[in-house]
Amino acid sequence: MRYLLFPFSLIYTSITSIRNLVFDYGIFKSQSHNIPIICIGNLSIGGSGKTPHIQYIINLLKHNYKVAILSRGYGRNGSNLQYVEINSPPSQVGDEPLLIKQNHPDCLVVVEKDRNKGVKQILKDFPETEIILLDDGFQHRWIKAGFSVLITPYFLPYYQDYLIPVGNLRESKKGADRAQIIIISKTPEQSNPTEKKGMLAKLHLFANQTAYFSHIEYSKWKCININNKLQEDKTYSITLVTGIANAQPLVNHLQKAGHSIHHLEYPDHYKYTTKDIDNILAKYNADKSTKKLILTTEKDATKLREFKKQFGTENVYFAPIKVVLEQSERFEKQILDYVAKN
Numbered sequence: 272m273r274y275l276l277f278p279f280s281l282i283y284t285s286i287t288s289i290r291n292l293v294f295d296y297g298i299f300k301s302q303s304h305n306i307p308i309i310c311i312g313n314l315s316i317g318g319s320g321k322t323p324h325i326q327y328i329i330n331l332l333k334h335n336y337k338v339a340i341l342s343r344g345y346g347r348n349g350s351n352l353q354y355v356e357i358n359s360p361p362s363q364v365g366d367e368p369l370l371i372k373q374n375h376p377d378c379l380v381v382v383e384k385d386r387n388k389g390v391k392q393i394l395k396d397f398p399e400t401e402i403i404l405l406d407d408g409f410q411h412r413w414i415k416a417g418f419s420v421l422i423t424p425y426f427l428p429y430y431q432d433y434l435i436p437v438g439n440l441r442e443s444k445k446g447a448d449r450a451q452i453i454i455i456s457k458t459p460e461q462s463n464p465t466e467k468k469g470m471l472a473k474l475h476l477f478a479n480q481t482a483y484f485s486h487i488e489y490s491k492w493k494c495i496n497i498n499n500k501l502q503e504d505k506t507y508s509i510t511l512v513t514g515i516a517n518a519q520p521l522v523n524h525l526q527k528a529g530h531s532i533h534h535l536e537y538p539d540h541y542k543y544t545t546k547d548i549d550n551i552l553a554k555y556n557a558d559k560s561t562k563k564l565i566l567t568t569e570k571d572a573t574k575l576r577e578f579k580k581q582f583g584t585e586n587v588y589f590a591p592i593k594v595v596l597e598q599s600e601r602f603e604k605q606i607l608d609y610v611a612k613n
Contacts, residue, residue, distance in 0.1 A: 280437040287434070287442040294412045301415035302387050306394065307402045307613040309606070310416035312409025314429045314446055315439040317516030317539050319422040320456040320487065322367050322570070323594045325406055329375050331603055336610065337399050341389045342368045342406035344382030346540035352392055355380040361574045366540060367406070369573045386414040402610055410441055418609045421450035424517070425458045430473050451480060452605065456594065457520055458484045483602050485594045489524055492588040495572050496579050501588055506530050508560035512551055512567040512575070514541030521568065521590065533558060548578045555585065564588055
């Protein structure tokens with residue numbers, strides 16, 4: 272089947288390559304802005320772990336700078352500019368921007384399809400803003416970011432992938448040349464140092480580029496309604512509900528901890544309906560285990576909270592995650608140095 276899709280992939284390659292060339296040669300102009308802008312993105316269509324890395328950078332900067340996060344708001348209804356609030360409907364602002372706002376209520380989070388328009392409006396309405404983080408803006412070349420961080424997953428780094436529809440890449444692997452930092456995410460904790468060294472060699476880094484490895488760290492589960500942590504450290508029979516690009520790392524983590532998993536897997540950015548909640552509850556109620564609960568991801572929790580009345584008193588939790596970077600001091604110094612100099 273993949274071979275049948277190659278002609279379409281070649282057409283897509285030609286289109287994206289020509290588009291990048293006209294920007295590279297200045298035929299199309301990328302617009303600069305008088306504020307430090309850090310772009311955090313990827314070459315693939317999902318599954319790299321971009322959002323927790325954005326939150327890592329937010330935590331690094333927000334105590335000393337006025338930080339704004341600008342996102343397209345993928346999957347939302349409409350494309351007009353909106354300022355995200357902690358109680359904004361995910362259908363209007365997108366699940367990932369809402370998640371960021373709920374975790375960082377002191378930061379400005381904005382959704383706008385046109386990134387240049389978004390930056391101008393932020394600077395007009397909030398002139399005290401000192402830095403803008405561009406969420407998933409790597410392919411949005413009409414805006415010129417001063418610094419770019421590219422995320423690529425350990426299990427399928429961009430140099431092993433293909434352009435859509437054959438693979439998951441949104442543009443040629445050459446696009447990685449535009450990044451100052453490349454992070455290989457979701458690295459297994461027991462990863463082989465020799466294998467990691469080989470992966471770094473395959474990135475073919477330029478002198479101005481630095482690569483890092485990061486891995487996921489799971490925190491105690493939190494109740495979807497009142498956000499309190501589940502303190503019991505026991506094994507459960509879990510009805511797992513996910514609407515993300517790749518749930519396998521979470522599944523592996525839960526199974527390694529001894530939990531029994533009944534997985535209901537939905538597409539990335541899935542918009543849940545009352546019928547879906549009925550199906551989730553039916554799956555949960557069919558489980559006759561005495562120790563059982565419904566577990567979802569932090570991103571899915573932003574949407575499933577809208578159905579808390581339908582869930583009633585059932586045990587519904589989400590699994591918070593954060594990323595841990597190897598050589599974190601070096602990484603943080605690069606980010607802070609860019610901001611300080613610009």
